[in-house]
Amino acid sequence: MAIRDIKPTRSELIELKKKIKLAGSGHKLLKMKRDGLILEFFELLHRAKNVRSELDSAYVLANEKIGLAKAVEGAVAIKSIAFALKDVPHIELESKNVMGVVVPKIESSQVRKDLCERGYGIIGTSSCLDEAVEVHEALVEKIIVVAEIETAIKKLLDDIERTKRRVNALEFKVIPELTEAERFIELRLEEMERENTFRLKRIKA
Amino acid sequence: MELATIGRGDFTLGFKLAGVRKTYEVTEDTIEPTVREVLMDQDVGILVMNNDDASLLPDALQSALDESVVPIVVLVGGGETTQQLREKIKQAVGVDLWK
Numbered sequence: 001m002a003i004r005d006i007k008p009t010r011s012e013l014i015e016l017k018k019k020i021k022l023a024g025s026g027h028k029l030l031k032m033k034r035d036g037l038i039l040e041f042f043e044l045l046h047r048a049k050n051v052r053s054e055l056d057s058a059y060v061l062a063n064e065k066i067g068l069a070k071a072v073e074g075a076v077a078i079k080s081i082a083f084a085l086k087d088v089p090h091i092e093l094e095s096k097n098v099m100g101v102v103v104p105k106i107e108s109s110q111v112r113k114d115l116c117e118r119g120y121g122i123i124g125t126s127s128c129l130d131e132a133v134e135v136h137e138a139l140v141e142k143i144i145v146v147a148e149i150e151t152a153i154k155k156l157l158d159d160i161e162r163t164k165r166r167v168n169a170l171e172f173k174v175i176p177e178l179t180e181a182e183r184f185i186e187l188r189l190e191e192m193e194r195e196n197t198f199r200l201k202r203i204k205a
Numbered sequence: 206m207e208l209a210t211i212g213r214g215d216f217t218l219g220f221k222l223a224g225v226r227k228t229y230e231v232t233e234d235t236i237e238p239t240v241r242e243v244l245m246d247q248d249v250g251i252l253v254m255n256n257d258d259a260s261l262l263p264d265a266l267q268s269a270l271d272e273s274v275v276p277i278v279v280l281v282g283g284g285e286t287t288q289q290l291r292e293k294i295k296q297a298v299g300v301d302l303w304k
Contacts, residue, residue: 038298045294045302052287059281066219075218082221089224091206091250093275104277106250111223129222136223140208147251147277150290155274157297164297 006181008188016185020178027170034163036099041156048149055142062135069132073125081129084120087113089140101159103152108144112137206250209243209276211236212258220253236261244269249276256280 006012069078092107112134209227210220217228227249229239236258243252252270259267259280270278271289280286291303 041298042302048290049303055281062219063215066215066222070215070218075214078218078222082218085222085224087224088226089208091208093206093250093277104274106277132219133222136219140220140223140225143208143251143253143279143281147279150279150286151274151277153290154271154293157293161297 006184008185008192010189013182013185013189016178016182020175020182023170023175023178027167027175030163030167030170033099034160034167037101037156037160037163040098041153041160044149044153044156048146048153051142051146051149055139055146058135058139058142062132062139065128065132065135069126069128072128078129078132081120081125089144091144098152098156099159101155103155104148106144106148108141111141111144207248208251208253209246209249210253211239211243212253212255216255216258225253231258233261237263237266240266240270244273244276246276252276252278254278254280255282256286257282 066078073081087109089111090109094105094107095102096105097103207227208220208225209229210217210225211229211231214230217230221228227243227246229243231239240252240254240262243249252273254270259270262270287303291301294303295301
C-alpha cells in the first residue's frame with residue numbers, strides 16, 4: 001500500500017488498527033503452525049532415513065537373488081511360477097490430518113507368506129527361488145512403508161515452505177507497511193489538529 | 206487398490222514373484238505411454254519404478270510423478286530420490302538435515 005493512496009482520516013486509522021491486530025494474530029498463529037509442522041517433520045525424518053536405507057539394501061539383495069534364481073531356474077520357469085502365486089498384495093489408501101496437512105495412510109494386506117501358502121510346488125523348485133520370493137516380499141513391504149512416509153514428508157515440506165512464505169510476508173511486508181501507514185495517518189492527524197488550533201488562535205487574535 | 210511396477214524384464218520379474226499382478230515390461234520407447242496409462246489407472250495405489258527408467262521420462266512427466274499422490278510413486282535403485290528429498294528439505298527448512 002503506497003502512502004499516497006492513504007486517506008488520513010480517523011475512520012481509516014481505526015480500520016488500519018483493526019488490520020494490524022488481525023495481521024499480528026494471523027502471524028502468531030502461522031508461526032505456531034510452522035513450528036508444529038517442523039516438529040512433525042522431525043519425527044518423520046528419522047524414520048524416513050532408516051526406511052530408505054533399508055529399502056535400498058533390500059533392493060540390492062533382491063536384485064542379487066533374482067539374478068541367482070534366473071540363472072538356476074531360467075526366466076520362463078520363474079514367470080510360470082509367478083502365475084501360480086495365489087495372493088496379490090492389496091493396499092488401502094486412507095488419509096490423516098496433520099496440522100491441516102492431509103497425508104496418506106496405507107493399510108496393506110499381508111505380503112509375506114509361508115512357503116506352503118505361496119501357491120507353487122516346493123518339490124520342483126530350488127531354494128534360490130524361495131529366497132528370491134522371500135526377499136521380494138520383504139522389498140514390497142518396505143516399499144509400502146516408504147511410500148507412506150516419503151509422501152507424508154513431501155507434503156509436510158510443501159506446507160512448511162508455504163507457511164514460511166506467509167509468515168515472512170506478514171512479518172516483513174504486510175505488518176511493516178500497515179504500521180507505517182498508521183504512523184503516517186497519526187502524524188497527519190496531529191498536524192491537522194495543530195493547524196486547526198493555530199487557525200483558531202489567529203481568528204481570535 | 207494394487208501395486209504396479211514398470212521397468213525392464215528383470216525388474217518386473219522379481220515383483221511378479223512377490224505377487225504383484227500389474228507389472229509392465231517396457232523398453233525406452235514404450236515407457237512414457239505406459240507410465241501415463243498407469244497414472245490414469247484408478248486401481249493402482251503405489252507405482253514402483255527404477256530411478257534409471259524414471260530419468261528417461263520427460264521433465265513434465267517426472268515432476269507429475271514426483272507430485273502424484275494417487276498413485277504414490279516410489280523410485281528404487283540409485284541415490285537420486287534421496288538427493289531430491291534432500292534438496293527439498295534444504296529448500297523448505299533451510300538446513301540440510303538429511304545427513
